[in-house]
Amino acid sequence: MTFASPWWLALGAVVLALALGYLIAQRRRRRDTMRFANLELLDRVAPKRPGWIRHVPTALVLLGLALLTVAMAAPTAEAKVPRNRAVVVLAIDVSLSMEATDVPPNRLVAAQEAAKQFVTDLTPGVNLGVLEFAGVPSVLVSPTTDRAPALSAIDGLKLDEATATGEAIYAALQTIDVYSKAYGGTEEKPPARIVLMTDGKRTVGRAEQAAAQAAAAAKVPVSVIAFGTNNASIDVNGQPQPVPLDEAGMKDIARLSGGDFHTAATKEELKKVYSQLGEQIGYELQPKDVSRPWMIAGSLAVMVGAAGALVVGRRIP
Numbered sequence: 227m228t229f230a231s232p233w234w235l236a237l238g239a240v241v242l243a244l245a246l247g248y249l250i251a252q253r254r255r256r257r258d259t260m261r262f263a264n265l266e267l268l269d270r271v272a273p274k275r276p277g278w279i280r281h282v283p284t285a286l287v288l289l290g291l292a293l294l295t296v297a298m299a300a301p302t303a304e305a306k307v308p309r310n311r312a313v314v315v316l317a318i319d320v321s322l323s324m325e326a327t328d329v330p331p332n333r334l335v336a337a338q339e340a341a342k343q344f345v346t347d348l349t350p351g352v353n354l355g356v357l358e359f360a361g362v363p364s365v366l367v368s369p370t371t372d373r374a375p376a377l378s379a380i381d382g383l384k385l386d387e388a389t390a391t392g393e394a395i396y397a398a399l400q401t402i403d404v405y406s407k408a409y410g411g412t413e414e415k416p417p418a419r420i421v422l423m424t425d426g427k428r429t430v431g432r433a434e435q436a437a438a439q440a441a442a443a444a445k446v447p448v449s450v451i452a453f454g455t456n457n458a459s460i461d462v463n464g465q466p467q468p469v470p471l472d473e474a475g476m477k478d479i480a481r482l483s484g485g486d487f488h489t490a491a492t493k494e495e496l497k498k499v500y501s502q503l504g505e506q507i508g509y510e511l512q513p514k515d516v517s518r519p520w521m522i523a524g525s526l527a528v529m530v531g532a533a534g535a536l537v538v539g540r541r542i543p
Contacts, residue, residue: 227301227302227303227516228301228302228303228513229299229300229301229302230299230300230301230302230513230515231298231299231300232299233299234295234298234299234300235295235296235299237295237298238292238295241288241291241292241295244288244291245288248284248288252281279538280538282531282534282538283531283532283533283534283535283538284531284535285531286527286528286530286531286534287527287528287531287532287535288531289524289527289531290523290524290525290526290527290528290529290531291524291528292524293520293521293523293524293527294520294521294524294525294528295524296517296520296524297517297518297520297521297524298517299517300515300517301515301516301517301520302513302514302515302516303513303514303516304512304513304514305512305513305514310349310351310352311351311353311416311417312349312351312352312353312416312417312418312419312507313352313353313354313355313369313402313405313406313416313417313418313419314348314352314353314354314355314369314418314419314420314421314507315354315355315356315357315369315398315401315402315418315419315420315421316341316344316345316354316355316356316357316376316421316423317357317358317359317363317394317395317397317398317420317421317422317423317424318337318341318356318357318358318359318380318383318423319358319359319360319389319391319394319422319423319424319425319426319453320334320358320359320360320383320384320385320386321359321360321361321385321386321387321388321389321425321426321429322360322385322386322387322460322462323389323425323426323454323458323460323469324337324385324425325385325460326425326454326458326459326460326469327458328454328455328457328458328491329453329454329455329491329492329493329496330493333425333453333454333458334383334385336453336492336493336496337423337453337496338380338381338383339493339497340490340493340496340497340500341380341423341500342377342380342381343497343500343501344421344497344500344501344503344504345373345376345377345380346373346377347500347501347504348373348504348507349504349507350371351371352371352507353369353370353371353405353416354367354369354370354371354373354376355367355368355369355370355376355398355401355402355405356375356376356379356380357394357397357398357401358379358383359389359390359391359393359394359397360385360386360387360388360389360390361386361387361388361389361390361429361430361431362390362393363390363393363394363396363397363398364397365397365401366379366382367379368401368404368405369401369402369405388429388430389424389426389427389428389429389430390428390429390430390431391422391424391428391431391434391437391475391479392428392431392432392433392434392435392436392437393430393431393432393437394422394437395420395422395434395437395438395440395441395448395479395483396432396437396440398420398422398446399420399437399440399441399444399446402418402420402444402446403444406418418444418445418446419446419447419448419449419485419507420441420446420447420448420449420483420485421448421449421451421503421507422448422449422450422451422476422479423451423453424450424451424452424453424476425452425453425454425469425471426469426470426471426472427472427475428472428475434475434478434479435475435478435479435482437479438478438479438480438481438482438483439482439483441482441483441484441485442482442483442484445484446483447483447484447485447486448479448480448483448485449480449485449486449488449503449506449507450476450477450479450480450485450486450487450488451488451489451490451496451499451500451503452471452472452473452476452487452488452489452490453471453489453490453496454469454471454491455471455491456470456471457470458470471489473489488502488503
C-alpha cells in the first residue's frame with residue numbers, strides 16, 4: 227500500500243501526543259488525589275469509579291483519529307483494470323514442422339485447441355486479430371472484440387511450406403497500425419501486443435531480429451511462445467527430418483522487442499502460457515484509492531468512543 231498524500235501522516239504525531247497527554251493527565255490526577263484527599267473519608271463519600279473500562283472510550287477516539295489520519299493520506303493499492311482499448315494480434319506458425327507429433331496428436335491440433343482457449347478467455351474488451359504464417363503471412367481476422375471470427379479462423383488453419391517469422395511480425399505491426407489509425411485518429415494509440423506462436427527457425431523473408439527492432443520502435447512488445455520439443459521430426463519424402471526449436475532466435479525476438487519468452491512442450495503447458503498471457507494482456511495494474519474503509523472505520527471508532535464516554539463517564543473525552 228502506498229499513499230498519494232503521505233504528508234498527512236505527520237498528523238499521527240498529534241494523535242500520539244494526545245495519547246501521551248491523556249496518560250500524563252491520568253497519572254497526575256491520581257497523584258493529586260493521593261496527596262490532598264483524606265483516604266478514609268474518600269472511601270466512604272466518593273462514588274465508585276469504573277475500573278479500566280473508563281479508558282476504553284478515549285482509546286477508541288484516539289484509534290479513530292489515527293485511522294482518519296491514514297485516510298487523509300489517501301492510501302492507494304494496485305487493482306486489476308481491464309484493457310478495453312488494447313489490440314492484440316495472435317500470429318500462429320503453420321509451417322510443415324507443426325505436423326510433428328511430439329505433442330499429440332500433432333503440434334498444429336494442440337496449438338489450435340490452446341489458442342481457442344486463449345481467445346475464449348481473453349478480456350472481452352480487448353480487440354483481437356489473428357494471423358497465420360508459413361512462407362507468407364496472412365491476416366485472417368482484423369482486430370475486433372467479436373471472438374467468433376477468431377475461433378473460426380483458428381479452426382481453419384492449414385499447413386504450408388517455409389517459415390517467414392520476420393514477415394509475420396511486420397504483417398502484425400501493419401495490422402495494428404491500420405487498426406490504431408482507424409480507431410483513434412489523432413488520439414493516443416491504444417496499447418498493443420503481438421503474441422507469436424512458432425516452433426521452428428525462419429527459412430525465408432526478412433530477419434526476425436530486424437522485425438523485432440521495428441516492433442520495439444512502434445512500442446509493440448512481442449510475446450513469443452516456443453512450442454514443441456527439440457527431438458521432434460516430420461516425414462519428408464519418406465525420410466525423417468528433424469524440426470527442433472530455434473530458442474535462440476525466439477529469445478532474440480522477445481528481448482529486442484521488449485516482450486517476453488515462453489516455452490511449452492505439451493498442450494497443457496501451452497494452455498498455461500496462454501492463460502498467463504491472457505491475464506497480462508487483458509488487464510493492467512492501476513493505483514486505486516482505498517481510503518474509504520479507513521474513513522469509515524475511523525469515523526465509527528470516534529462515534530462509538532464518544533458515545534461510550536457519555537455512558538461511562540457522562541462526558542465526552
